[in-house]
Amino acid sequence: MENRLITQLKSGGIGRLINIVQTLFVSFLRIWSIPIVLLLSLASGFTTFYGMSYFITPWIALIITVAIQSIIVICSFELAGIHLKANRLRYFSVVVSLIIAFVASMSFSYFKFYEISEHDTIRIERINEVGNQVDAYLKKLVVVKSSLLAKQKQELEKLGKEMSLAYFGTHPDIPLQHRNHIGEGPVWKHINKIHQEKAAQLATLEQQFSKVDVSIATLQQGLNQLDQDVIHSEKAYQDVSQGLHKVQLDFNQLAAKFGNELPTAPVLMTYSQFTETVKPSVNNLPKFTLFPLIIAGMVDFFTVLLSYRLEFSAPGPLTEQEEELVFECLKQFSEFRINENDAVEIVIEKTDIERARHYVDWPRMFAVGLLLSRGFLRKVDSRRVEFAPNLYPLIAEKMGDKLQKLKAQSAAQQDSRSG
Template identity: 60%
Template sequence: MNEPQIIKIKAAGVGYLINRIQTLFVGMLRVWTIPIVLMLSVASGFTTYYGMSHFIIPWIALVITVAIQSIVVICSLEIASIHWQANRMRYFSVLCSLLIALTASVSFSYFKFYEISEQGTIHIDRLNHLRQDIKAYVDKALVIKSRVLTQQRVELEKASKEVTQAYFGTHPEIVAGYRNQVGEGPFWKRYNDIYQTKKQTMEQLEQDFSALDRSVQLVQANLSQLDVADNVQDSYYALLTSFQTMQLQLNQLSSQFSQSLPDAPLLLTYKQFIADVKPSSAMWDNFSLFAFTCAAMVDFFTVLLSYRLEFTAPGPLTADEEDLVFECLRQFTEFRINDNDELEMIIEKTELEKAQRYSDWSRMFAVGLLLNRGFLRKIDQRTVEFAPNLYPLIAAKMGDKINVLRAQAKAAKQDNNHE
């Protein structure tokens, strides 16, 4: 910091220093907006490219993505510099271009955010679908089991009853001469062989169904383990193996007892079970508001920061601009303190100035410069008010003027003393 600036800070006080620091900080923030806009544009471009590359050739998707993001930034800058009343055709053409680019960007970015936000939900849906298919198949297997066991028990009870009747000679098929003869005769032996065969079949059937029950329990255990397994691949293959074993046992029992086979579900392969979500139009059917909001939020911030980047000029006033502003503001004559406790001034010409055809372009230029830099705030068409960062600047300039007047008065007094 050179000597004139040090003298100026000492003369203006701490307020001037704070004002310089504040304007420098605001200027740095506005400059920092540029890399932020670029990073947001790159982030939005990545998600847009990801979604678009699943529908068209990747290099074409890349070219279109660059074009879309360029249109978003350029049109945002253009809208900030266009007044729609001055050139409505141009304004609406730029606005339509921006809306089309935003629609394309958000639509294709939605697929990426949908995949991220719904990945856990999709995995749960696949697991639930797997459980439902297996449960439906097991329920059908249990129905077949119950039907076969009931049928075999009925036949076994019938055979047992016939053996008893044959033993006591009361069987309907015994001829009249051999009725009511108790004992183990040839007739009884025949029905006893049938009964023993039925009994062995029933015992074997119970063993087979016990094995089927163990297979069902193993399938259910593997299905429960799949949700918490550390090694999903091994757990899923164990589930498929146990399900195939259960299916084979059920098919053998069904064919043995002439039962209709239940429709077995077509389970997903391991690659299908862990596959990522592929972008498709079906994602819009199962609309995710969160994914859409995230996709729109990135582009919204890109447009907003690009708009503000053009709408507000960065950087504080230079020394020459400070002198120009001070001299031009001195030309205004109507000031007052408004309800916000801020200094307010009327920027319109007075009646006398209008009568004299006074040219106020220089002071209006100063007003426009201060409005653009944020040192003035517009209230209405006639009035503006000082922003807090303008007071130290004006105070410093007034202090400089007072110091000059004091120096001139002191020099004049010394000249009079010499005379």
């Protein structure tokens, strides 16, 4: 093989070298399609299994996934080798099987790609859900706190008015003989004592509520940290949960003393629920987004396309025997021309004379089919084909060999005559 390549390089020169490199490169790309198809099928199978395992038992999902991916590859491979007119039933059965497998794979793969593409969105939605629950609860606390403080201040203002009435002797509890006497009488002193106690109680209550406000601020800071610190999200979520519990406990202890109706604190989801992935079911499917479906379809489409090309184009350069066969068969065609692409064009139909003589042209048609499948010829229409660039060096080499042989034979004949 090495000696043949060296001989071809010496005889064909740089053109032959370019032809060999180009042919080997194209062959390598076609062979490289095989592991790419397997990897794409494996990737699609993983996402299909991932989505299907939500609905059925994992081992059954695995078997069905293998079947789906096998059908996609096999049907794509077969589709390139059959024709509609040759066997309509087989053709449509292959197409329908491919479509069903393609849709099944894409549909179940959607859930995995949805989880990947919507991961941040889902996390933000859950953070917002927790934040909305906490905010709604804190608003209720503010309402209760405001009403409680307002009630205490109203009572304090009422006591202040009663003190004023008692000071000027117009309070209804003052005996008649002491009314209209200005000064700090017994009634005023009694009301003043109650007023001072109520004022002290209000100040203490406001101070205690300020401590609750500190806990609320810590809780809100924890919510902000939950949104920012992704790495330590578990600790941040625990801080939020504990902070909410502390706010609830402190506030309820204060408000319970005054007999107010206490707001119900929200029950936050657990951290495992907060971080869990999408778990679709028949009755609870995630909202539809187009992007994950497109990605899932692209993976299966590339698998189908490359599998189809594996059968449609046979890889590999021509062997020495094939080169000889091709050269001899192409010489049997009689109609050549240079077309608009500046390429040599051959009419592959029989001529009128060949039809009249019942000429058997299957060897040269076989050569044309071989060159078309290997990429050395390009089909123009049903009657004509043209040379691909990598065919010219091969033909030039063969023609050069023929010329060398003719020259050698001519020289040998001259030597024999002169001798």
